[in-house]
Amino acid sequence: MLKKISVFLVILLLLACDRQSETEKQIEKVPVDLEISRFDQEFAAATPQDLPKLKNKYPFLFPEQYPDSVWLAKLQDTIQLELNTEVAKAFPDFSLEEDKLHALFQHVKYYFPQFQVPEVITITSEVDYKNKALYTGDYLFIALDTYLGEDHQFYIGIQDYLKKNFRKAQILPDAANEIAETLVPRADSRTFLSHMLYYGKLLYLKQLFIPAESDAEKMGYTAEELDWAAANEDQIWRYFIENELLYDTDSELYSRFLYPAPFSKFYLQLDNESPARLGQYIGWQIIRSYMEHNEVSVERMLKTPSEEIFNDAKYKPKK
Structure with missing residues (x-):
């Protein structure tokens, strides 16, 4: 049974790669006059x-x-x-x-x-x-x-x-x-979730616009910082949920988890180990999950309210 599942996953991955490759071929034909x-x-x-x-x-x-x-x-x-x-x-x-x-x-x-x-x-x-x-x-x-x-x-x-x-x-x-x-509408409310998804939309566009660049470069992270974020994604998300931060409107959360800083501020011993802007990283993963689970255009996603995106994203952090 496990072998069948793994073969199925490999097939899905290959199909996704083929679609991406075909898209890139189309993009290479787009005429651009650069000065x-x-x-x-x-x-x-x-x-x-x-x-x-x-x-x-x-x-x-x-x-x-x-x-x-x-x-x-x-x-x-x-x-x-x-x-x-x-x-x-x-x-x-x-x-x-x-x-x-x-x-x-x-x-x-x-x-x-x-x-x-x-x-x-x-x-x-x-x-x-x-x-x-x-x-x-x-x-x-x-x-x-x-x-x-x-x-x-x-x-x-x-x-x-x-x-x-x-x-x-x-x-x-x-x-x-x-x-x-210039393409992403401003956050549609003062909630931490809304601001996370604003940055998630920005990062998703960067993912589309500069696919050859690493995710670390897209985030402005070092490779080590990206690895830390990925390895601790589940714990970061649990912290946000357990502390009821998603619908919190305290603007201090922006400086703690969204804005450039030496590190993110959980007020825990691990703070000094963490990269800054982890709220942006989580927002990106939620947008990715939303686009994977919903047949919507990029322009439609950009206009979709944050709460609707969150409810339909089926986001599950990697453990």
Whole structure:
């Protein structure tokens, strides 16, 4: 009997892989016209005489309330010059990232045909790590000085849990997340469950948009952090249930389990071992379970209320 079940499971797995492979073949055919502008390089190479031309080409990067003297001073600023040098070392060529962004946009357009491919503009931002990537609809800005590697000297003084994702490998997940945020409706209530599923929807879109990236990279976790979350999924869920957190509206739960932090806050001895944002991880697993057990489109899922998703997800944490 067990042998028959295992054979059946293998067949199901193979069929799922075939469907995924066929989907990827279709996605590869999606036409995408990608334009990447290296503003970081153009600004680094500019002379004072080039400023009018740059302002004409990128008016949105030169707010009118600032006089030209600000930008002329910036061209010669020692910190800016150092940023230019370090970014040039790390990103002399952007072709690998270009290929990945091209694939990202193909995936987004496959699932959301109305999506318009933005112009990608690489910049430096004086290490504005709260805006590493910024999607406006027409443009996707990528601040390359926030992806120089977690040990870079520019990041001294920044907390470890933040700078561990200041890596090239996070450019694609950050870009995917920026786009996903424009597609996922905000949480439909103040409950912890609603906010968990909001992040779960974001992560599910990232799963669709960047399937070649590891789940750890999608989460912004290390491999060890993802392993910890997977190994303890049942205990995490039990904690949420036993403490009646799902329908709790205490906003402190967001900082404990959803927002970036050194670790999640169960107020137990294991806290220091745990990765942050475990509520996001659980939300992702609930959305995955919902999509596995219900014949609904991605767009329909995004519009479905959180409580309905939870009731129909048949979610059972892995033990």
